Amino acid sequence: AQKVTQAQTEISVVEKEDVTLDCVYETRDTTYYLFWYKQPPSGELVFLIRRNSFDEQNEISGRYSWNFQKSTSSFNFTITASQVVDSAVYFCALIKGDSSASKIIFGSGTRLSIRP
Amino acid sequence: DGGITQSPKYLFRKEGQNVTLSCEQNLNHDAMYWYRQDPGQGLRLIYYSQIVNDFQKGDIAEGYSVSREKKESFPLTVTSAQKNPTAFYLCASSIGGLLIGTDTQYFGPGTRLTVL
Numbered sequence: 001a002q003k004v005t006q007a008q009t010e011i012s013v014v015e016k017e018d019v020t021l022d023c024v025y026e027t028r029d030t031t032y033y034l035f036w037y038k039q040p041p042s043g044e045l046v047f048l049i050r051r052n053s054f055d056e057q058n059e060i061s062g063r064y065s066w067n068f069q070k071s072t073s074s075f076n077f078t079i080t081a082s083q084v085v086d087s088a089v090y091f092c093a094l095i096k097g098d099s100s101a102s103k104i105i106f107g108s109g110t111r112l113s114i115r116p
Numbered sequence: 117d118g119g120i121t122q123s124p125k126y127l128f129r130k131e132g133q134n135v136t137l138s139c140e141q142n143l144n145h146d147a148m149y150w151y152r153q154d155p156g157q158g159l160r161l162i163y164y165s166q167i168v169n170d171f172q173k174g175d176i177a178e179g180y181s182v183s184r185e186k187k188e189s190f191p192l193t194v195t196s197a198q199k200n201p202t203a204f205y206l207c208a209s210s211i212g213g214l215l216i217g218t219d220t221q222y223f224g225p226g227t228r229l230t231v232l
Contacts, residue, residue, distance in 0.1 A: 009156075035220070043204060045159075045223035091158060103174070104221060106158035 002027045004094050006107035013082055014115050021077045021110045023092030029053075034068065034075045035093040035104070045091070051075065082114045119143070120224035122207050127229045129194075129201075137192045137227045139207030146212030148190035149221060152176060153204040162205075165190055166212055194229065202231045 003026040013019045025034065036048040049059065051068055059066045063080045079086050092107045120141045129135045141148065147166050151159040161174030165184040179198025184190055190209075194201045205228075208221040 004158075037223075043206075043226040043228070045206065045208075047220055047222060050220050103161055103164075108156070108158045 002029075002094055002096060002105050004092050004105050004107035006090075006092055006110050008110045009108075010111045010113070012113040012115060015084055016081050018078060018080050019082050019112065021079075021090050021092075021112065023075045023077065023107060025073050025075065025092070025094045027073075027094060027096060029096045031096075033095045035095070036066065036075075036077050037091045037093065039089040039091065039109070041088070048077075079112075082112075084114045084116055087112060087114045120207060120209055120222060122205075122224040122227050125225065125227060127227055128232055129229070130232055132196045134193055134195050135201075135229065137194065137205055137207075137229070139190045139192065139224060140188055141190075141207075141209045141224075142188060143209055143222065144187070145209035145222075146187070147210045147219075148184070149208040149210075150174075150180070150182065150190070150192045151206045151208065153206060153226075159206060162192065201229060204228050 005024045008022055011019060032053045034051045037045040038048055039045050049066055056068050056070055065078045067076045089109045089111045091109045093104050095104045123138045149164040150162040152162055153159050160176050162176055162180050163171055163174050163182045165171040168184055168187050171182050171184050179195055181193045204226050206226045207224040210219040210221045
């Protein structure tokens with residue numbers, strides 16, 4: 001069975017602090033894809049990143065960085081020098097490599113609040 | 117601008133009434149999806165469609181129906197058989213085709229349905 005766990009329900013930090021959102025996944029597939037989405041108060045899910053299971057290189061995009069470690073089944077997301085606009089709910093998600101089911105499994109989300 | 121539109125943003129209905137939520141995309145995507153989000157929870161898949169005139173049940177299809185008569189449109193009907201319909205509904209689309217199942221899903225702004 002596949003599962004995505006985001007153990008941090010809510011995180012609150014002061015602006016300019018760095019913050020890491022944890023994501024742990026379970027899957028028996030050797031080929032799979034991992035995603036992070038941002039859901040601001042407006043409700044729309046915004047796609048942030050997609051990684052496949054064969055690419056363990058960390059990725060940096062501006063203030064955002066992702067640490068993918070297959071050994072610990074984790075795909076953590078770090079925001080450096082956080083800003084108030086980063087306040088949102090963040091979802092980690094997993095999709096299996098075969099295309100039969102077309103089902104993406106979401107974690108329950110982490111609500112991030114950045115205080116001025 | 118390419119994107120996904122959902123209407124209306126807020127919808128109220130009386131118990132026992134059917135209601136249809138609209139989802140339109142102009143991204144030329146083959147695949148479309150409907151999700152339900154309850155407070156403090158992740159997304160759950162209701163229905164998905166890989167191609168016109170075809171759709172599949174997701175994890176929580178009971179009490180819902182869909183149609184896919186056009187590539188651009190994937191309306192969701194919440195029927196009176198749905199026991200607890202109050203929720204936030206998100207529509208998504210993805211390229212599909214040979215990538216179906218592993219391609220990135222892009223989301224609309226959502227419709228918040230409240231049953232009075």
